[in-house]
Amino acid sequence: xxxxxxxxxxxxxxxxxxxxxxxxxxxxxxxxxxxxxxxxxxxxxxxxxxxxxxxxxxxxxxxxxxxxxxxxxxxxxxxxxxxxxxxxxxxxxx
Amino acid sequence: xxxxxxxxxxxxxxxxxxxxxxxxxxxxxxxxxxxxxxxxxxxxxxxxxxxxxxxxxxxxxxxxxxxxxxxxxxxxxxxxxxxxxxxxxxxxxxxxxxxxxxxxxxxxxxxxxxxxxxxxxxxxxxxxxxxxxxxxxxxxxxxxxxxxxxxxxxxxxxxxxxxxxxxxxxxxxxxxxxxxxxxxxxxxxxxxxxxxxxxxxxxxxxxxxxxxxxxxxxxxxxxxxxxxxxxxxxxxxxxxxxxxxxxxxxxxxxxxxxxxxxxxxxxxxxxxxxxxxxxxxxxxxxxxxxxxxxxxxxxxxxxxxxxxxxxxxxxxxxxxxxxxxxxxxxxxxx
Numbered sequence: 001x002x003x004x005x006x007x008x009x010x011x012x013x014x015x016x017x018x019x020x021x022x023x024x025x026x027x028x029x030x031x032x033x034x035x036x037x038x039x040x041x042x043x044x045x046x047x048x049x050x051x052x053x054x055x056x057x058x059x060x061x062x063x064x065x066x067x068x069x070x071x072x073x074x075x076x077x078x079x080x081x082x083x084x085x086x087x088x089x090x091x092x093x094x
Numbered sequence: 095x096x097x098x099x100x101x102x103x104x105x106x107x108x109x110x111x112x113x114x115x116x117x118x119x120x121x122x123x124x125x126x127x128x129x130x131x132x133x134x135x136x137x138x139x140x141x142x143x144x145x146x147x148x149x150x151x152x153x154x155x156x157x158x159x160x161x162x163x164x165x166x167x168x169x170x171x172x173x174x175x176x177x178x179x180x181x182x183x184x185x186x187x188x189x190x191x192x193x194x195x196x197x198x199x200x201x202x203x204x205x206x207x208x209x210x211x212x213x214x215x216x217x218x219x220x221x222x223x224x225x226x227x228x229x230x231x232x233x234x235x236x237x238x239x240x241x242x243x244x245x246x247x248x249x250x251x252x253x254x255x256x257x258x259x260x261x262x263x264x265x266x267x268x269x270x271x272x273x274x275x276x277x278x279x280x281x282x283x284x285x286x287x288x289x290x291x292x293x294x295x296x297x298x299x300x301x302x303x304x305x306x307x308x309x310x311x312x313x314x315x316x317x318x319x320x321x322x323x324x325x326x327x328x329x330x331x332x333x334x335x336x337x338x339x340x341x342x343x344x345x346x347x348x349x350x351x352x353x354x355x356x357x358x359x360x361x362x363x364x365x366x367x368x369x370x371x372x373x374x375x376x377x378x379x380x381x382x383x384x385x386x387x388x389x390x391x392x393x394x395x396x397x398x399x400x401x402x403x404x405x406x407x408x409x410x411x412x413x414x415x416x417x418x419x420x421x422x423x424x425x426x427x428x
Contacts (some may be wrong), residue, residue, distance in 0.1 A: 007269070009124075009269060010122050010123055011122075011123050011124060011425065011426075012125075012271065013192070013424050013426070015388070016271055016424075017271065017272070018269040018270065018271060019270040019271070020268070020269055021267075021268070021270075029172075030192045040340055044269070046172075053266075053267045054267055055264070056119045056120045056264050056265040056266070057264075057267060058120060058121055058122035060267070064099050
């Protein structure tokens with residue numbers, strides 16, 4: 001069995017459809033089993049596992065075994081390597 | 095962290111049970127509100143020491159008092175309006191069994207307060223995430239607001255104030271519902287004689303736009319406590335005004351302007367019905383007694399429509415409300 005998400009947010013009407021970015025729509029007051037694709041899409045969107053993302057969030061319960069975590073994602077980097085300007089008599093190396 | 099865009103951000107509001115005690119968005123009762131822009135942030139006048147010591151540049155800096163202040167602009171979605179309207183200077187009545195009708199009338203409270211429950215004014219914790227970095231603000235209230243129609247859609251700008259800034263421990267995961275906007279076909283304006291309960295029976299077809307604002311002249315108050323955060327939010331005079339432009343087709347309202355005859359104006363923005371009672375959601379702004387402050391009619395140019403530039407001001411009325419804003423919403427605030 002994969003992950004099960006129970007959504008019961010008191011500020012929203014029972015039956016209201018609530019969207020979680022990367023995960024899809026969920027009925028308030030209902031329990032839904034996540035597909036592997038949903039779980040992976042969520043991890044890719046948030047960079048967090050479903051469990052960690054909803055940890056401590058009142059009104060949302062996650063049960064079951066997690067299949068994906070951020071460790072499954074490829075590492076990305078936003079670091080830029082700055083190349084120092086060339087001196088006039090310096091030639092560009094091929 | 096790479097650079098981020100505004101569209102990736104989000105805002106959550108949680109009504110407080112204790113004024114100024116920050117509640118993170120993982121708290122039950124939190125609502126995630128789609129906004130258009132925000133400028134709600136930490137404000138502080140730092141102390142720069144102007145000591146005279148043989149130099150003409152300040153010599154030191156110290157942290158000073160601070161508070162949170164700025165605007166939050168959003169579409170006037172009835173799903174979310176009650177949360178902000180609750181955090182303002184109003185007497186509140188809640189009726190209905192869902193959808194609910196919240197009626198907000200100006201109160202004379204001298205400062206912001208909160209409560210654990212009930213149809214009373216509250217303060218809120220607001221969390222804003224900018225580029226995945228959370229900013230928590232506690233003790234937040236709307237010190238004023240402006241409703242206007244932007245390209246047919248009713249939008250509102252809340253002038254927010256808060257007591258303190260907190261770094262949220264956990265941000266949780268936002269939940270979003272479908273937008274419920276009040277678009278071009280939702281609006282009807284009525285003009286009537288001033289009264290406690292004007293009939294507002296006949297629509298007026300000459301309004302070219304409408305803006306209603308209420309300013310409670312709120313200010314953050316810092317007192318001598320072992321904290322730099324604001325101590326409370328004080329309110330001043332309530333100034334409620336409206337602005338519009340009218341086709342100038344007769345002199346009735348011009349004469350009312352000249353004679354300071356008080357008038358009532360309703361703008362109803364409704365979805366699913368032509369009255370608030372029949373509608374499934376909406377906003378109704380009733381100015382029950384007002385006077386025109388300006389009524390400018392001029393020949394603008396050979397090809398220009400002859401319009402009246404109008405501003406009006408709400409006035410108190412014995413036994414009634416100078417103005418009242420009713421919001422019909424699925425949101426249930428206990």
